Amino acid sequence: MNSKLLVVGTIAYDTIQTPYAKVDKIFGGSATHIALASSKFNLDCSIISIVGNDFEKKYLDLLREKGINTSGISISKKGKTFQWSGQYFSDMKTRKTIDTQLNVLEEFEPKVITELSNPDILVLANLHPEIQIDTLNQIRKKPKLIVLDTMNFWIENFRSPLNKIISMVDVISINDEEALMLTGENSITKAVKEIINMGPEFVIVKEGHKGASLFYNEKSFFIPSFPVKEVIDPTGAGDSFIGGFVGYLAEQDQISIESIKKALIYACAMGSFIVEKFGSENLINLPAESIKLRVNAIREMTKFENQ
Numbered sequence: 001m002n003s004k005l006l007v008v009g010t011i012a013y014d015t016i017q018t019p020y021a022k023v024d025k026i027f028g029g030s031a032t033h034i035a036l037a038s039s040k041f042n043l044d045c046s047i048i049s050i051v052g053n054d055f056e057k058k059y060l061d062l063l064r065e066k067g068i069n070t071s072g073i074s075i076s077k078k079g080k081t082f083q084w085s086g087q088y089f090s091d092m093k094t095r096k097t098i099d100t101q102l103n104v105l106e107e108f109e110p111k112v113i114t115e116l117s118n119p120d121i122l123v124l125a126n127l128h129p130e131i132q133i134d135t136l137n138q139i140r141k142k143p144k145l146i147v148l149d150t151m152n153f154w155i156e157n158f159r160s161p162l163n164k165i166i167s168m169v170d171v172i173s174i175n176d177e178e179a180l181m182l183t184g185e186n187s188i189t190k191a192v193k194e195i196i197n198m199g200p201e202f203v204i205v206k207e208g209h210k211g212a213s214l215f216y217n218e219k220s221f222f223i224p225s226f227p228v229k230e231v232i233d234p235t236g237a238g239d240s241f242i243g244g245f246v247g248y249l250a251e252q253d254q255i256s257i258e259s260i261k262k263a264l265i266y267a268c269a270m271g272s273f274i275v276e277k278f279g280s281e282n283l284i285n286l287p288a289e290s291i292k293l294r295v296n297a298i299r300e301m302t303k304f305e306n307q
C-alpha cells in the first residue's frame, strides 16, 4: 500500500513579476506546489486547504488528474481565494512581497476528516501557524514525520503560535534569511542551534541556487542545487523542494538519517524544475525519467574519488 501524505497549506492565485515578465492570477499556493511535486512519487497525497467562490474548477480537476485527493479542500461560498503577489529582482532570488490577501484563509478552520487523519507523513506547508496547529491537533496517531515550512510573513506577524508549532515538528525547512530573521542571529550556525533548541530534530536551510544543508545532532550535510540554464520564476522552489523531500521518503520502508540525506537530493532536483517556468507548469507533465537524470546529475556533482 502506498504511504499516505497529508499536506495542509495554501491554494492561491499568484501575481508574479520578474525583470522579464509578469503573470496575473496564476494557480499557485504552498499546498499546490508541494502536492504537484510529490505526485511524481508513489504515494497517496491529500490536501487540506480552502479556496473561494472565484476559484476555477479546472484547477481542482488538474489536481485530481494528478492523483491528488482534494476531498479536504473546502470551497467557500462567501469569500475569495487567497492571493499573493510578489516581485523578483535581477538576481532572481531577492523577493519582495507586494501584497498578501488572506481572504478565505482568515476564517479557515481546517477539518481533518477521519479518512485523512492518520497520515504517514504530515506536511504543514507555509500557512497561518494557528491553522497548522489546529490541523496537527486533529491527527490521530503521530505520523512518521512532521515537516514544517513557514516564511517571513508569519515570522513577522504571528510569532507566538509560530514558536508553538515549531516546537511540535520533526523537520523545519526554512531559507537562510528566514532562519536569521526567526532567531535574530547573524550566523546560520547560531541560528540553527537555536532552532534545534526550539524543538525540531532536523533543520533544513535552503540557500536558493546554491543548495541546501541539513543540520541534525550537531552534524551537517550539504547538497548543491542543480544549475538550471535559466530561472524564469523562483516561486514555489521551496515548496517543490519539500514535495521532492517527502515524496522520496514516502517511498522508503523506513525513515532514517541515510534516507533523509538521500531525500535531500530529490528535494534539490524537484526544486530545480519548478523555477524553469512560471508557476507549477513545469511540474505538471514532468516525466519520471527527467527526475532520474537530474538526481543522477546532482549525485555526480557531489561524488569524488574513493567515496
Ligand code: AMP
Binding pocket: 010, 012, 013, 014, 028, 029, 030, 084, 100, 126, 127, 128, 151, 153, 154, 234, 235, 236, 237, 238, 239, 240
Ligand atoms: P515559495 O516560493 O516556495 O516560498 O512558495 C511560494 C508560494 O507560496 C506561492 O505560490 C504563494 O501563493 C504562496 N504564499 C505566498 N505567501 C504566503 C503566505 N504568507 N502563506 C502561505 N503561502 C504563501
